[in-house]
Amino acid sequence: MIAEIGLACLWMAGALALLQLVTGALALTSKGVGLAGIVRPVAVAQGLLCGLAFVCLIALFLRTDLSVKLIATNSHSLKPFIYKLAGTWGNHEGSMLLWVTVMALAGAFIALVERRLRNDTMLATLAGQAFVSIGFYAFLLLSSNPFERLAVPPPEGNGLNPLLQDIGLAFHPPTLYLGYVGLSIAFSFAIGALVTSDVGPAFARAMRPWVLGAWLFLTIGITAGSYWAYYELGWGGWWFWDPVENASLMPWLAATALIHSSSVLATRNALRAWTVMLAVVAFSMSMIGTFLVRSGILTSVHAFAVDPERGSFILALLAIYIGGALVLFAIRARTITEGARFALTSRESALVVNNVMLSAILGIVLLGTLYPLLTEAFGEKVSVGPPYFDPVGAIFFIPMLLVMAVGPLLHWRNDRLGRITGKIAIPALLIGAVLLGLALFAPSLFTPSFKLLPFIGMGLAVGLAVASVMPLIGRNLRRTPLPTWGMVVAHLGIAVSLFGVATDSAFATEKLVASRIGESHTVGPWSITLKNVEPVAGPNWTSLEATMAASYDGGTATTIHPQARNYTSPPTVTSESALLTRWNGQLYAVLGEEADDGRWQLRLWWKPFVPMIWYGGLLIGLGGLLSLIGRVARDMKRSRAEEKIADRRERQGR
Amino acid sequence: MSEAPAPRRAGLWLWVPLAVFAGFFVLVMTGLLAPADREVASAMIGKPLPQFDLRPAVPGRPGVSTAQLADGKPRLLNVFASWCIPCIAEAPQLEALARQGVEIDGIAIRDRTQDVERFLDANGNPYQRIGADDLSQVQMSIGSSGVPETFVIDGKGIIRHQHIGDIRAEDVPKLIEKLREAGQ
Numbered sequence: 090m091i092a093e094i095g096l097a098c099l100w101m102a103g104a105l106a107l108l109q110l111v112t113g114a115l116a117l118t119s120k121g122v123g124l125a126g127i128v129r130p131v132a133v134a135q136g137l138l139c140g141l142a143f144v145c146l147i148a149l150f151l152r153t154d155l156s157v158k159l160i161a162t163n164s165h166s167l168k169p170f171i172y173k174l175a176g177t178w179g180n181h182e183g184s185m186l187l188w189v190t191v192m193a194l195a196g197a198f199i200a201l202v203e204r205r206l207r208n209d210t211m212l213a214t215l216a217g218q219a220f221v222s223i224g225f226y227a228f229l230l231l232s233s234n235p236f237e238r239l240a241v242p243p244p245e246g247n248g249l250n251p252l253l254q255d256i257g258l259a260f261h262p263p264t265l266y267l268g269y270v271g272l273s274i275a276f277s278f279a280i281g282a283l284v285t286s287d288v289g290p291a292f293a294r295a296m297r298p299w300v301l302g303a304w305l306f307l308t309i310g311i312t313a314g315s316y317w318a319y320y321e322l323g324w325g326g327w328w329f330w331d332p333v334e335n336a337s338l339m340p341w342l343a344a345t346a347l348i349h350s351s352s353v354l355a356t357r358n359a360l361r362a363w364t365v366m367l368a369v370v371a372f373s374m375s376m377i378g379t380f381l382v383r384s385g386i387l388t389s390v391h392a393f394a395v396d397p398e399r400g401s402f403i404l405a406l407l408a409i410y411i412g413g414a415l416v417l418f419a420i421r422a423r424t425i426t427e428g429a430r431f432a433l434t435s436r437e438s439a440l441v442v443n444n445v446m447l448s449a450i451l452g453i454v455l456l457g458t459l460y461p462l463l464t465e466a467f468g469e470k471v472s473v474g475p476p477y478f479d480p481v482g483a484i485f486f487i488p489m490l491l492v493m494a495v496g497p498l499l500h501w502r503n504d505r506l507g508r509i510t511g512k513i514a515i516p517a518l519l520i521g522a523v524l525l526g527l528a529l530f531a532p533s534l535f536t537p538s539f540k541l542l543p544f545i546g547m548g549l550a551v552g553l554a555v556a557s558v559m560p561l562i563g564r565n566l567r568r569t570p571l572p573t574w575g576m577v578v579a580h581l582g583i584a585v586s587l588f589g590v591a592t593d594s595a596f597a598t599e600k601l602v603a604s605r606i607g608e609s610h611t612v613g614p615w616s617i618t619l620k621n622v623e624p625v626a627g628p629n630w631t632s633l634e635a636t637m638a639a640s641y642d643g644g645t646a647t648t649i650h651p652q653a654r655n656y657t658s659p660p661t662v663t664s665e666s667a668l669l670t671r672w673n674g675q676l677y678a679v680l681g682e683e684a685d686d687g688r689w690q691l692r693l694w695w696k697p698f699v700p701m702i703w704y705g706g707l708l709i710g711l712g713g714l715l716s717l718i719g720r721v722a723r724d725m726k727r728s729r730a731e732e733k734i735a736d737r738r739e740r741q742g743r
Numbered sequence: 744m745s746e747a748p749a750p751r752r753a754g755l756w757l758w759v760p761l762a763v764f765a766g767f768f769v770l771v772m773t774g775l776l777a778p779a780d781r782e783v784a785s786a787m788i789g790k791p792l793p794q795f796d797l798r799p800a801v802p803g804r805p806g807v808s809t810a811q812l813a814d815g816k817p818r819l820l821n822v823f824a825s826w827c828i829p830c831i832a833e834a835p836q837l838e839a840l841a842r843q844g845v846e847i848d849g850i851a852i853r854d855r856t857q858d859v860e861r862f863l864d865a866n867g868n869p870y871q872r873i874g875a876d877d878l879s880q881v882q883m884s885i886g887s888s889g890v891p892e893t894f895v896i897d898g899k900g901i902i903r904h905q906h907i908g909d910i911r912a913e914d915v916p917k918l919i920e921k922l923r924e925a926g927q
Contacts, residue, residue: 162828247828366760377767386774400775408768415761422757459767462774 095145096236102138103226113216129200136197143190156242175259182235214281264310269375271303276372293354305713312706336378343371346447359428432503439496446489494556520552546591554584571719579712586705592698603688613695787886797874800851807874813900817925818846825862833909834866841869897925
């Protein structure tokens, strides 16, 4: 019964989305003005119904109702509660339902609270939102019905891929989804603004919290995903330039650019067409990313739900939405009048540089991701990896970081570099000092080959960390607005991450050994002794667990337990690496297979400062959060003040 | 970057993003409709089977050994498992091949007797012999990395063809062709 209720809700929500599109569009014409009143309530009802459908699917997963096909193929009655819950979105159908649910709820939310935009722009925005939703409703209902019943329910479910039975990963995809969907709201705002040619500060202010929120979730999602890949896959790497990783990075790059350009639009009413374009590009990147992952068109370690029919369906949606939005842009952008002008040395210019560099990096990542597809069309197989992405990306990344150090210190509109020389000099000198120090005291950087990028990276990171807090100097910290704090924290986070990346690639040491019980090995400053290997059992897995004593620089030993785990349903082997974190880095140990002579394969790494990569990611996210809180609080204050004024006027009028 | 330098020239520039997207669309359309062959040919093709002798996976069917596979007749060697969903999908195709007189031997990977029996009851049993490969050792040694996979073995016990993934209806003629080639 629950499945039928869920399916009915989903159909009704889809129908309401259609109604929302039609009424929203008609209300923009002179004859349909009367319909304007029902668009907002329809959006709210659509959100509630879709939310209810999603709740139904969660209930089915929690009860492990095996008569539903999706649950029989993806769940198991013996799974721990949290993974039953996470199983709801750990599959193709459920994740698409989550996507459309978040989108519908977000639409309902803007329909309820957004009052700053012109009425016609708002109607066009809601119609645009419904237009995007309809495609996803159609996709779910016609091609990926999550509520499909089985004629004969199996006695037991199939289980969930054990790699996904990890608390980090249970919440990794929904986090990214929130990011993607947040960008769909920005997209709808852009469509609305294009339709009515109403691109101005009000549009930027209405859109900005959604972009910030989306960007925040994308940042956290990418950081968590990278850490998950690092400790769960047992390869010791944290970024592989894999198509799926690129799929999450591209919307992030576009959203980062969009945050910066919409702040120019909101404050200075400049970069109008460009901001609209970026809003379209950001969501396009989310859709393209989803398409590349789901269609299985690119080979990836993450590939799931590979299905040409689904691929064609998503591609059709892509063509309609992205193609449609770009046509609308090409036709309408010339009606968007030129924005305010600014001088070459100004904060606007710095932000333009940021935007150009981010867009260039985005283009590089997109090209690298699609390149194998391009050569395949000509019958040649290639694989594009770090040798392309690292140096080519750095060409744009390094200048962007330099401008990032300077930009926040500049005034809007027009400024002189001479005014801020003092504040730039300190970080610049620091960069020089760090590079000199490394050249003198870190010979391993130069032999056997010169590690140029890590070398520059470490210098830049230190200088940047100092430069990023410079905007706070000389300010009253208590009266500094939250968004400024957000910017400082996020920029600091970039520096921290960069430091982790650079030191890890410069100084990490790796050792692969075949070890007898009782033998000791050194890796970096660590001495590691393999004590024993014993079987242990968990709720749905059995495992071989090694006990190792690790001591740093001759200090007292700490015991660590890497495991090689065998899951029973479905049968899969995963390696649970053991991590030992110190302030200055991380020890990473993986247990491999037993050789014929009774020796065990061990992989050991010492990775100096590697956790800073993820601490930096969290700082970037925290910066986004501070900014978001600051913006929303200010918006609420302003709208309350406006209400009061309107109230007073009314009373005086009487 | 800063807004529209000259209105007339800007008009054309505004279509550039659409053109780029059209290029992307054509590219992935080709990729979707004519997927490139991504399978890496097994290094084992053209080589004789390694030596092995697997115990019977179910009572009532003999196990599989290298010696029996080289009995002068070409045959299919199907790597499967009761816990494998695509194996259920390919079962009708195997049945059809068996009905056409193709000899099929199976290797059950990391399986239990009662599970294999249940699987065969539910999906049919096209196999003449079924060996149990509890640790995937034989599977690895013949160059198979997943289930299901199907090998064409000629009469001398040499691997002639490897089919990765489930056998779909459209794959059946190719397998028959490969068997015929192996018989020559």
